[in-house]
Amino acid sequence: MYLFEDTSRTKPKVFIKRSISMSLRPTFIGSMFLVVSLVILSTGCEQPTTTNTATNNADSNSVSGSGTVKLDGQIISIPSPNQLAILVRQSNVPFKQEQLHDLKKSDYYLSEQKKALNLGIYGADLAYIANFDKGQLANDYFDAVGKVAGELEILDHIDGKLVSRLSNNISNRDSVLRLSSQFFHSADRYLKNNKRTDLAGLVLLGGWVESIHFASEAAKSNDDVRKRIAEQKHACASLTNLIMKINDPSLDSLLDQMVELNNLYSELSSSYSYSKPITDAKEKTTYITSKSSVNMDLKQLEAVSNRIEAIRSIIIQ
Amino acid sequence: MNKVIFTLLLSVIATMGFAQCDSLAGSCEKHISQKYISDGQAYRALLTGQEVAEFKTTLFGGNTYRFAACSGESDGNLVFRIYDQDKNLLFTNKEYSNAPYWDFVIENTMVVSVEANLDQTRLASGCAVIIIGFKK
Numbered sequence: 001m002y003l004f005e006d007t008s009r010t011k012p013k014v015f016i017k018r019s020i021s022m023s024l025r026p027t028f029i030g031s032m033f034l035v036v037s038l039v040i041l042s043t044g045c046e047q048p049t050t051t052n053t054a055t056n057n058a059d060s061n062s063v064s065g066s067g068t069v070k071l072d073g074q075i076i077s078i079p080s081p082n083q084l085a086i087l088v089r090q091s092n093v094p095f096k097q098e099q100l101h102d103l104k105k106s107d108y109y110l111s112e113q114k115k116a117l118n119l120g121i122y123g124a125d126l127a128y129i130a131n132f133d134k135g136q137l138a139n140d141y142f143d144a145v146g147k148v149a150g151e152l153e154i155l156d157h158i159d160g161k162l163v164s165r166l167s168n169n170i171s172n173r174d175s176v177l178r179l180s181s182q183f184f185h186s187a188d189r190y191l192k193n194n195k196r197t198d199l200a201g202l203v204l205l206g207g208w209v210e211s212i213h214f215a216s217e218a219a220k221s222n223d224d225v226r227k228r229i230a231e232q233k234h235a236c237a238s239l240t241n242l243i244m245k246i247n248d249p250s251l252d253s254l255l256d257q258m259v260e261l262n263n264l265y266s267e268l269s270s271s272y273s274y275s276k277p278i279t280d281a282k283e284k285t286t287y288i289t290s291k292s293s294v295n296m297d298l299k300q301l302e303a304v305s306n307r308i309e310a311i312r313s314i315i316i317q
Numbered sequence: 318m319n320k321v322i323f324t325l326l327l328s329v330i331a332t333m334g335f336a337q338c339d340s341l342a343g344s345c346e347k348h349i350s351q352k353y354i355s356d357g358q359a360y361r362a363l364l365t366g367q368e369v370a371e372f373k374t375t376l377f378g379g380n381t382y383r384f385a386a387c388s389g390e391s392d393g394n395l396v397f398r399i400y401d402q403d404k405n406l407l408f409t410n411k412e413y414s415n416a417p418y419w420d421f422v423i424e425n426t427m428v429v430s431v432e433a434n435l436d437q438t439r440l441a442s443g444c445a446v447i448i449i450g451f452k453k
Binding site for chain 2: 077078079080082083177178181182184185188189190192193204207227228231232234235238272274277279281283284285286287288289290291292293294
C-alpha cells in the first residue's frame with residue numbers, strides 16, 4: 001500500500017525505494033533506466049502496459065501477496081478551515097474581531113516554518129471573516145496572506161488571474177470562500193511539487209488550529225459546533241504524526257502540545273454502525289447513511305479549547 | 318561514481334514525475350464545479366502497475382462531497398474505492414466505468430479510507446491525483 005503524498009523531505013519514496021535493488025548495477029543499466037523513464041514521462045502518463053516490466057521487477061521485494069506495495073508514508077488529509085467557518089457562521093454566534101491574529105505580526109516571522117504555520121492561520125482568519133461579510137477586513141487579511149505567501153515564494157507560482165479575481169471579489173462571501181480555497185490548493189500543489197511537503201503540512205496545521213480556535217468559542221453555546229470539534233479526532237492524530245515526521249527541533253514544543261491534544265481526543269468515546277449506501281447512478285451520487293457519534297462534554301471541550309489556545313500561542317508568538 | 322550518476326538521474330526523474338503530477342492536479346480541478354469548495358489539498362502519488370495508493374479523511378455529516386480522480390491525459394484511468402473504518406466498501410467508481418468524479422451525501426460524520434490504483438488496461442504507470450470539494 002502506498003500512502004498518498006509523504007510529508008517528509010525525503011520523498012518521492014516510490015522512486016527511491018524502487019531504485020534500491022538497482023543501485024549496485026552498472027551505470028549502463030542506470031542509463032537505460034533513465035532513457036526508458038524519460039520516454040515514459042515525456043509522453044504524459046499514457047503508456048502501453050508492456051513498458052512497465054522493468055520497474056515492476058525492481059518492486060518485487062516490496063509487493064505483498066495482495067499485490068499492494070507497503071511503503072512508509074504519511075496520511076495527511078485535514079478538513080478545510082472553510083468547513084468549520086461555515087458552521088460557526090450558521091451557529092449565530094456573533095463575529096469577534098479580537099479572535100483574529102494580529103495583522104502586524106505578518107512582518108514578524110523569520111523562519112519558513114513560522115511563515116507556513118502563520119500562512120495557515122491568516123488563511124483561516126480570511127475564511128472566518130468572509131463568512132461574516134466583512135469586506136475591508138477581508139481585504140486586509142488577504143494582503144497578509146499574500147505577503148506571507150510571497151515570502152515563501154508561493155505567490156509567484158499562483159495563477160495571477162486567480163489572485164486578481166480574489167482581490168476583486170473580496171466583498172463577496174461565496175467568491176472569497178471558493179477562490180481562497182483555490183488559492184490554498186495552488187499553494188499546496190506548489191509546495192508539494194517543490195518537495196516542501198513539510199511546509200504544506202504546516203500550512204494545514206496553522207489553518208486547522210485557527211479554525212478550532214474560532215469554533216471553540218461558538219461551541220460553548222452550540223452543540224453542533226461542539227460535536228464538530230469532537231469529530232476532529234482523526235485530523236488531530238494526522239497532524240501530530242505530521243509534526244513527528246517533519247522531525248524539526250524547532251517544532252518540539254508544538255509537538256509536545258499536539259501529543260497532549262491527541263491524548264485528550266483519545267479519551268472521547270465514539271460509536272459507528274455500517275449501513276449499506278444508496279447510489280443514484282444517473283445523478284452520480286451515493287448517499288452514505290452509516291451512523292456514527294463522538295461524545296464530548298463541556299469539560300472535555302474546555303480541555304481541548306485550552307490546549308488549542310496553547311498551540312496557537314506557540315504558532316503566533 | 319555510479320551512485321552519484323544514479324542519484325542524479327533519480328532526481329531528474331522525480332522532478333519530472335512531480336511536475337507531471339502538478340499539471341495533472343490542475344487539469345483535474347475541472348471536475349470540481351463552481352458549486353463545490355476545494356478542501357485546499359491535492360492527494361497524489363506516482364503509481365506503477367498494481368500499486369495502490371491510500372489516504373484517510375474525515376467526511377462531515379450534513380455535507381456533500383465531490384471526489385475527482387485523474388491520471389493520464391484522459392478521464393477514466395484511475396479506479397478509486399472508499400471504505401469505512403470497518404473496511405466495508407462504500408463505493409468504487411469501477412462499477413461506473415471508472416467515472417472521473419462522483420458525489421457523496423454524508424448523513425453522519427465518518428472517517429473513510431480512500432484507495433486508488435491505475436486501470437492497467439488503460440495505463441501502466443503515471444501520477445494519480447484525487448481532489449475533494451465540498452458543499453453544505
